[in-house]
Amino acid sequence: MxxxxxxxxxxxxxxxxxxxxxxxxxxxxxxxxxxxxxxxxxxxxxxxxxxxxxxxxxxxxxxxxxxxxxxxxxxxxxxxFKSQGNKLIPDCAEEQGKMYQRLFEGNTLNQKMVDVIYYNYKVPENERLESAIKRNKESLAEEIKLWEGYLQGCCCLAGKNFTLADVIVYPAVAYLFRFGLSEERFPNLAKYYNCLKERPSVKATWPPHWLDNPKGQDTLKDL
Amino acid sequence: MxxxxxxxxxxxxxxxxxxxxxxxxxxxxxxxxxxxxxxxxxxxxxxxxxxxxxxxxxxxxxxxxxxxxxxxxxxxxxxxFKSQGNKLIPDCAEEQGKMYQRLFEGNTLNQKMVDVIYYNYKVPENERLESAIKRNKESLAEEIKLWEGYLQGCCCLAGKNFTLADVIVYPAVAYLFRFGLSEERFPNLAKYYNCLKERPSVKATWPPHWLDNPKGQDTLKDL
The missing domain is CATH 3.40.30.10 (Glutaredoxin)
Structure with missing residues (x-):
């Protein structure tokens, strides 16, 4: 406790x-x-x-x-709490290096996602520009393609084990789908998203308002 | 080697x-x-x-x-390389917690600094707005005030020992002064900046083009 x-x-x-x-x-x-x-x-x-x-x-x-x-x-x-619960940082240098790389790339994914989804919240009305919205969307689409590639043949971001990279990046991936990202166009990301949905730590913490209202927005549907 | x-x-x-x-x-x-x-x-x-x-x-x-x-x-x-060279993550929970807090706040400092210094590089010419430039500058000034407060009476970001937080944030602080931040208006940051200048790891890696040309820009002089 x-x-x-x-x-x-x-x-x-x-x-x-x-x-x-x-x-x-x-x-x-x-x-x-x-x-x-x-x-x-x-x-x-x-x-x-x-x-x-x-x-x-x-x-x-x-x-x-x-x-x-x-x-x-x-x-x-x-x-x-190193020895309690699941070990989240692998000892193996190779896996650990990949974990740190993906974990911090997660910052970029988050940033680009926020730039699109919260554009109106972040940019005052008189400064909003169609060209910036378009550029942000293209930049997010490019970013998501990278992650789609990273997950080719992998069940977790640093390889076969669930690590701190997944703890940190998974919520952003789930958020993308909540905001309408196409499961068809990004099958590796969709597989990752759906697979980890069932992980006890993820299931236990699933956003309560997503449970109450399973339908999200369609902001990213054309990405 | x-x-x-x-x-x-x-x-x-x-x-x-x-x-x-x-x-x-x-x-x-x-x-x-x-x-x-x-x-x-x-x-x-x-x-x-x-x-x-x-x-x-x-x-x-x-x-x-x-x-x-x-x-x-x-x-x-x-x-x-945990046991080689200087230990950069303190064992003490309190110091470690503060280290992680400051280290990741460093992301925000970096982001706000880049938004000001590289505005013209990041924003296409036809999208540049005086109001956005002003807002970014105000936001950076607020951010820098926070760090000025953090360093009140402290020689390092997580307390008395040099940690990974300093490794990660120091270059951004040095960058601020390189771009004209006033040492008079931010005395705690200036003290931190000048103190760590003499640390062997910092001295050995000082940017060579700063050595060649000690005068920087004045982009941030009014902050």
């Missing part, structure tokens, strides 16, 4: 979700947690700001140790 | 520089290296693309293991 941990989170947010997957993988259930709403701007509330001056979710605390950055929280958990 | 390692790099690039600092810290000198030119578009050359299909520098290889993502390469080196 992880009674000395607290997680403030938002449903569906890839950064929140990856921390929740990491907690499950390390057998750290029973932590204090609170589901907050981005729509209601809870992430700018006093409760969040006290833990996370950037006003972002997740906000994560272990005792008095605060690690809000989601990649950081996952790495911290793996490091602090 | 690190004869089984190869680094393709560009002078001054924070991602390249952090890998070079990590190599020095782990006593991995004597690697194969090649200084390439971003201006000449060497990063899109066949030599780079063969190692790094994203066409980016650094491109880093250890034997047949390729880890081009700079954060990933630093973590890989620390993990593979």
């Amino acid at each position: 992880a009674k000395d941990m607290t997680l403030l989170w938002g449903s569906g947010s890839p950064p929140c979700w990856r921390v929740m997957i990491a907690l499950e993988e390390k057998n750290l259930q029973g932590y204090n947690q609170k589901l907050l709403s981005f729509e209601k701007m809870d992430h700018k509330s006093q409760e969040v700001m006290a833990m996370n001056p950037r006003g972002q979710l997740p906000s994560f605390k272990h005792g008095n140790i605060i690690v809000n950055e989601s990649f950081g929280a996952c790495m911290y958990l793996e490091s602090q | 690190a004869k089984d390692m190869t680094l393709l790099w560009g002078s001054g690039s924070p991602p390249c520089w952090r890998v070079m600092i990590a190599l020095e810290e782990k006593n991995l000198q004597g690697y194969n290296q090649k200084l390439l030119s971003f201006e000449k578009m060497d990063h899109k050359s066949q030599e780079v693309m063969a190692m790094n299909p994203r066409g980016q520098l650094p491109s880093f290889k250890h034997g047949n293991i390729i880890v081009n993502e700079s954060f990933g390469a630093c973590m890989y080196l620390e993990s593979q």
